[in-house]
Amino acid sequence: MTKPHIAIIIGSTRDTRFADKPAAWLFENAQKRDDMTFELVDLRDYDLPLFNEPASNAWMPSSDPRAVRWQEKLAEFDGYIFLTAEYNHSVTGSLKNALDQAYKEWTHKPAAAMGYGGVGAARAIEHLRGIAIELQMVPLRNAVHLGGGEFFKVSPLGANGAMSEVDATLQPSLKAMLDELHWWAEATIAQRAKTA
Template sequence: MIKIGIIVGSTRPGRKGEAIAKWVYEIAKKRDDAKFEIVDIATFNLPLLDEPMPPMFEEYTKPHTLKWSKKINEFDGFIFVVPEYNHSISGALKNAIDFLYQEWNNKAAGIVGYGAAGGASAAESLRMILAELQIADVRNQVRISLHTDFINFETFKPAPHQENSVKGMLNQVVTWSNALKTVRN
């Protein structure tokens, strides 16, 4: 059975991504065609990229990189829960992605963006990065608005239609993850 990592793409205090990732996980775990796991980049304590060799060579020298590599290698696909910071993704997520290369290759990804405009610009920025890493991002994405999916910008309370958005995205990620597993094998 394929395994999908739900990546919390922020390390910021007071971040909204953790609550969103848990909500996505609760929807996802009802499926019987994949296993899902939340991966919080904050728990890996990755410094600014500090490996001497480019990641495509997989010559890691730091324990934190080895731990991160092992975790990402476990997955056949990903759901990126990504905040929009200044029309792009968080620096913490970009840094975490940049630590690795081959661990990402030929896998599928879905995007759950959040921000004032539903994280649309962050999602588009992330798509360019994913393309370089040979990650097939699916078309369906989830756009969580700080205005309509939160009470007073604090308490996460997604609009009823959002669950269907997640289900549509998950359908595509699971299908593509299964297909790309044959490419990696």
């Protein structure tokens, strides 16, 4: 079996986003594993319109070439790690829109998450899990939460330190999440091949 190929999707597009710092940390640490491959996928690179198709691509092909390009990119992966901030107790609008722009490409693949903010984006990740279920993904129990004092150690809202200052705190949850992601990625790859 080939190694699962996993997208790390940066879910914020704001000019002043904090996402780049945890994204670099997540990508660097994920690449230390030899049982999966990883690719950073930045929503800023896709110029997605607000969802305006007649229906989801579960029912009919999308017409906007920007949405089609996004779907083609998603189809390359065997699972996803969503990096999200928490906006008003949920995921970013840009991430929700990106999720809505596809359907078939998400189906029967695992969805992991890393969140950041005052409570580690715990509420956003809970919302993300519900969305993932509707898209027929496998939302994972384990997640990485960069919150509270650890968030303010590395955020520009606080001390703006290096991610190395919180690395030891985040490593156990990262390992648990990646272990679970690998298990489900292999399981869903096998089942998708069996039922293709």
